[in-house]
Amino acid sequence: CGVFGVIGLSDAANFVALGLHALQHRGQEAGGIVAYHPEHGFNSARRFGYVRDNFTKQSLMETLPGPLSIGHVRYSTAGSKGAAIRDVQPFFGEFSMGGAAIAHNGNITNAEELRRELIERGSIFQSSSDSECIIHLMARSLQKQAAERLEDALRRVEGAFSVVAMTRTKLIGVRDPLGVRPLVLGQLGDGWVLSSETCALDIIGAKFVREIEPGEMVVITDKGVESRQPFRPQKSRFCIFEHVYFSRPDSIIGGRSVYETRRQIGVELARENPVDADLVCPVPDSGTPAAIGFAAESGIEFGLGITRNQYMGRTFIEPTEQIRNMGVRLKLNVNRALIEGKRVILVDDSVVRGTTSRKIKDMILDAGAKEVHFRIASPPTAWPCFYGVDTPERDKLLAANMSEDEMCEHLGVDSLRFISLDGLYRAVGVAAGRDPKSPAYCDACFSGEYPVAPRDMVAKGFEL
Ligand code: 5GP
Ligand code: SF4
Ligand code: MG
Structure with missing residues (x-):
């Protein structure tokens, strides 16, 4: 909110x-x-x-x-x-x-x-x-x-x-x-x-x-x-996901430009998970700054292979499953002229249920891409957020139920890699990476370490 x-x-x-x-x-x-x-x-x-x-x-x-x-x-x-x-x-x-x-x-x-x-x-x-x-x-x-x-x-x-x-x-x-x-x-x-x-x-x-x-x-x-x-x-324990996704890129948080942080996430992501390809393409809009950083670091050409209809809201935020399922096509379309025959690196901010990623992969392959490699600007989202971001329950979170290789197979892509938690901390300005004894941010949706016990959820049987 x-x-x-x-x-x-x-x-x-x-x-x-x-x-x-x-x-x-x-x-x-x-x-x-x-x-x-x-x-x-x-x-x-x-x-x-x-x-x-x-x-x-x-x-x-x-x-x-x-x-x-x-x-x-x-x-x-x-x-x-x-x-x-x-x-x-x-x-x-x-x-x-x-x-x-x-x-x-x-x-x-x-x-x-x-x-x-x-x-x-x-x-x-x-x-x-x-x-x-x-x-x-x-x-x-x-x-x-x-x-x-x-x-x-x-x-x-x-x-x-x-x-x-x-x-x-x-x-x-x-x-x-x-x-x-x-x-x-x-x-x-x-x-x-x-x-x-x-x-x-x-x-x-x-x-x-x-x-x-x-x-x-x-x-x-x-x-x-x-x-x-x-x-x-x-x-x-500021929410690290505000830096990745939630805040607007033109905002300044913790004295840092959100855009710069996201670009740096892309740089870290390219260092940790390089891949040979022809085009770095953001999943708009949330993946764009990270894709810019990825392209700069890897030296691979950046291109807008997916166009977003600016008049749609964020799909994830529509609360019903049905609307979410339609959402991707209502919102995103592939630029075939750019994609055809290329090995494409798609950069997105997160994989939650995996529905967005699967549909985007289908669209990219339909447009004639030779290979599709996903690079994700956050670690696998394996835990729900209880602090104001609407992640679903664990059984609907892809990363809570599959290994990275299984997710790759499930999404049907040539490779799938996530930034590490340490890489993400470096990108938000913590040079030494995540201090496991005293992390500088909330990162519970990635680590499962909740800085405040989710009391109501535990009472309902949620297991930490
Ligand atoms: P999925 O299709 O994997 O369930 O959703 C991932 C996509 O939803 C990403 O492209 C991300 O940009 C978008 N998204 C929108 N709102 C949220 C949110 O509150 N949390 C997360 N993790 N992703 C969101
Ligand atoms: Fe942010 Fe923590 Fe919620 Fe993840 S669990 S979205 S890091 S507040
Ligand atoms: Mg997105």
Whole structure:
């Protein structure tokens, strides 16, 4: 998901709509905006579909006046999949000290346990979303101020959270102690901005100030930015897959350009897994920077052998199997003139179920390729993510059920190689590779080492 918030700019919701539009790659199912105006109070709008189709309409934006606003774009991981407007954030609650709204990116790993406890004590849940717990925990806090209530609430919550919240006078941003999901601070004129990624600061012309630190809470009012440390300090574990796939290539995370990191992944991949071929071809768009790096390192020509229809969303994100199956052909087409008679290296970011890769291989062979070699910019995805990326259960993950040779055979390609975990760490700037005693990132979907125990899943029988 993507979160965005603005304080101190008139018609803040307009800026939020633009910011969410730049974060659309983080979630395309639905979006919502809440705004506060001293005379008109809190107003909200939550809609299915793209931000650009909903939140640029004058009529809708006019209902969201005021200098304070937050928003969210949704990609369903926890809670019900598919259509339920009640699951669309931000969530809003009215407390004794006034209203507050929250937008959450990540996934709460003890949400079901919390929900049971809260319902027993009288909370009335409105959605199936894990994030709604935060509002109920805030309501139960004995603190007077919203920021303190949010601190109380988040101290009970486990897992990954980058939260943007607002009250009548404050914009609040928090990252979980491990800092699994990103959150950055920006400045525009007299206003302040919180965003999942820097690319959304660029779209409104805001200046990137700094990242919110793992475990940090910032409380922003008209007096400025106050920083707090509500949690016991821990070593951070940012999601390494944000670098590989999730973030936009024009964003800066951890002081590094995502594009440069991805290009470097391609360089490492070519060093680790060279192959004789005629053409390096990215699986667009997510494989493109890595393919550029692969071509540069290997000296093999780079070519756009696959064209992507820009008007389709990301296939993986469509929640039903049926749509996912159609998705590849709706989205990608092969450039026969370039492919015919060639030995082709296809570079993609990841293999999850393997459905995309299989179909792309078929398309490339149909177009007359002599050989197809897959090179993958992440290690085999063998474990589900419980921190906000929608990887399927283990029995649907190709790498959880097959060796690399079996996967190669299953996909029907001439070779299949993945970057090593060490190679990936080098590409994200850890020269010594992965420190097995204390890894610098979360890499659980590749290593199976979960930095936060997925409590709800373990209770349901998931074996670590
Ligand atoms: P597969 O067909 O192997 O299940 O899916 C892999 C493809 O899905 C890759 O090309 C990748 O770009 C895309 N994808 C989209 N969203 C996600 C996501 O959230 N996680 C992963 N691992 N891949 C995703
Ligand atoms: Fe990121 Fe993978 Fe960790 Fe999930 S499990 S937070 S996708 S590195
Ligand atoms: Mg892809």
